[in-house]
Amino acid sequence: ITSEFEQIKIILPQGEWKVSHFFEDNTNHTADFESFTFIFNEDGTVEGKTDLYSEIGTWSYVSYPESGEQLILDFNGTTPFEEISDDWEIVSLSISKVELSDGGNNSGNTKLLTFTKL
Numbered sequence: 830i831t832s833e834f835e836q837i838k839i840i841l842p843q844g845e846w847k848v849s850h851f852f853e854d855n856t857n858h859t860a861d862f863e864s865f866t867f868i869f870n871e872d873g874t875v876e877g878k879t880d881l882y883s884e885i886g887t888w889s890y891v892s893y894p895e896s897g898e899q900l901i902l903d904f905n906g907t908t909p910f911e912e913i914s915d916d917w918e919i920v921s922l923s924i925s926k927v928e929l930s931d932g933g934n935n936s937g938n939t940k941l942l943t944f945t946k947l
């Protein structure tokens with residue numbers, strides 16, 4: 830089991846984040862999240878919020894021998910949050926940016942999600 834990206838558990842709870850890139854089915858959906866900021870709490874909850882609205886979900890880091898290191902995001906299926914509720918493969922990690930990928934389903938569609946620190 831690898832732990833190259835385990836420090837995501839320390840990095841994400843620091844400050845606020847925004848979705849700087851979200852690509853699904855060859856379409857750019859970043860604008861769906863442009864008004865939201867995300868706060869990742871150490872207790873495993875995550876809040877996506879605007880001035881008018883807030884959605885609470887959960888997040889966790891896991892590492893599996895067969896599928897690698899993942900960030901699990903789970904929201905209640907409210908638009909647009911159901912789009913990013915997924916088991917995300919961690920592609921890269923820095924103190925200001927987290928790049929995630931979902932390798933796709935049987936149809937080969939890949940989802941890419943990037944959070945950038947505000």
